[in-house]
Amino acid sequence: MKRMALRLVVPVLLLVGWQLLASGSAQAPRPSTVVEAAIAMLRDGDLLAGLATSLGRVFAGFAIAACVAIPLGIAMGSMPTVERNLDPLVETFRPIAALAILPLVILWLGSGSGAAIAIVAYAAFFPILINTISGVKRIEPSLMRAALTMGLKPLTRMRVVLLPAALPSILVGMRIGLGIAWTAIIAAELAVGAKSGSSGGIGQMMFVFYAYSIDLNGMVVCMIAVGIVAFALDRALRWALAITVPWSRL
Amino acid sequence: MSAVSLTGAKAAGSTRFGGALVYLRTMALFVLAWYVGSLFVPSKLLLPSPLAVAAALRDTALNGELFGNALISLARLLASLLAAAAIAVPLGLLMGRSRLWNDLLELPVEMLRPIAGIAWIPLALYLFGIGHRLPLFIMFYTAFFPLLVGTAAGAAAVDKRLIAAARTMGLSGPTIMRRVIVPAALPAILVSARLAVAASWTAVVAAELVGAPNGLGYAIEYYRSMLSTPTVMAFIVTIGVLGFLTDKGLRQLSKVLTPWAQTGAAR
């Protein structure tokens, strides 16, 4: 009970401080006005529609990234020649922030969903790839040897030994990738919204609140929604990890 | 990876050379494919040839624009990282070692952390306007949480027996913090610093793209609006190279500061 109270001290202080700080200006958002705005936005469905648009793009881009990165990661992790020859490309492109290629992507795919999905796919690709490679490479060699001595064929070995052994690491990569993808979609929609008209999604909503309607309460509601979704995505994948790989204690 | 045999010294040199050769071969094939591709794309705007990008790199390097913008972005990275570390590391040590501090801070941290730094950009635009303070704030915020959480986890995971050993030798609390806990948590802190740098390097591009009058992100956006795709690509290359070099530098720093630590698969 005392601990519970202790844990609430700082959040309460932050809220009170925010309320006091903001009371100087009529425009500045306050906890009370943000709650009002949140209720209004939930009621007219704008917030959920924006989140749905963004999440749809995230899942599309994420699915593309996973479908390419996991097979590629398995190939690179299990075949040294493939890894050695492709690693330079990975090491060259990995440090390029997804947002940096946004202008190019807009040039190629326009400023609609296509560009946003491409950015998400690019952002999620590398964490999934790198964790898949390291998962495959860190498989206990004696497990593969055990499968060999039991006479398993190569494809069976891959399916029943390599894949399950690397699965925890692949799922960790997917969790990290999904988190990065969600950040990337906000940035992409924000930047697209800022520079070239409408694209929809929660990120663009935030920019509209800033630039056109100057509704700071709505903006803060969007920020909180972004945080809640990020938290929920992370928890969902942690849960998926615990369910699908009960033997692993990652 | 770290296994070094006596006979391996010469071999290591030749494999490093071999590695460079493979790197060059792969990248040469990539650039060749890009070049051939650019021949088939009629619009130079959509896919300029690698030669045009090289020329743009040379031009922007010669007129100082490349280094100027790169320096500004790097200075912002350094400043915000140092500021974030100055607050996050001590706070993380407190959270990792004291239940009171952990109880006080855990909830607000877990509430704020999921809100990406990038999501603060509109609010920061309103608060700070376009200028230095916006990217600095966004990068500080982005670097802060990985450092805080990583330091706290590292400090909490320090082997209890090490602390017990220090106690039996009669060391005082502050000495134990300085001589046992900080060194033991240092590898974890450095790993989180690498994550923080990678995250803020992404954030700087976003922040400068939207709300700064200079820097690499700004330059990319500026040349996009000028429809000069080769220059955009030149700046993208610069961002990649600098991102790679900062990570390499931090890895080197980790090796120097914590030669005892296992540099595992964390990348």
Place this chain on the structure above:
Amino acid sequence: MSAPKIRLDSVSKSFGGSVVAVDKLSLDIRDGEFLAIVGPSGCGKTTVLNMLAGLEPATSGTMALNGKPIEGPGAERGVMFQDYALFPWRTVRGNVEFGLVYGPAGNGLSPAERTERVERTIEMVGLKGSQDKYPHQLSGGMRQRVALARLMASEPEILLMDEPLAALDAQTRVILQDELLRIWGQDRPASERRTVVFITHAIDEAVFLADRVAVLSSHPGRLKQIVDIDLPRPRGDATRRSGDFARLCQSIWELIREEAYRATMN
């Protein structure tokens, strides 16, 4: 004297061209015998086992099983690894049935026959009731039993065991030595037993278990001597207390003492 089950003819193995792990090893392994290979660390015991398993090729010399050269792994040779190599994502049952489900060992078995054999093997090693546990939920001794059950379930002609008891505490070890002999079939006539090649560094373990002990020397690994263990079967605690047992252990110890000291001091 019938033809040997396995014949090694001046088999050598070197790594990286210069380090000779095994040097001109010639050895006949008889059908149904329990052969232990002992030697100080660095004598290439594990390398010999890996070559027999087909996991590593010999640098020179020939290895034959039933007169046919060994050219890779095969399900007729089952291996039990030092670290057990249990699949962490499969339960006890999932590990034991692994070779039958995915390898050729289960060919021709109906699902019912397979299930019956898996359950019987699990019962034989004393793991009944733990079928649905994961390896990380088991003690070291239980994991060792799972590995043994997985080996037995595939019913290989030859059992290759690489220090399978090394990671266990002394009491568990003694118990599992007894169990191993029971499962191997020391109560049955010799013609019904499977051929076992058992690697160990523990001399008493080798003497207690084996029909013959091959003593290797180290750096490079050479066959020093083959010692016949004529202790009567079935063996048990009485065997361990007997004077013959102690004498045999002592004579093998004499063979490798000098090298063991040298290996320890360096």
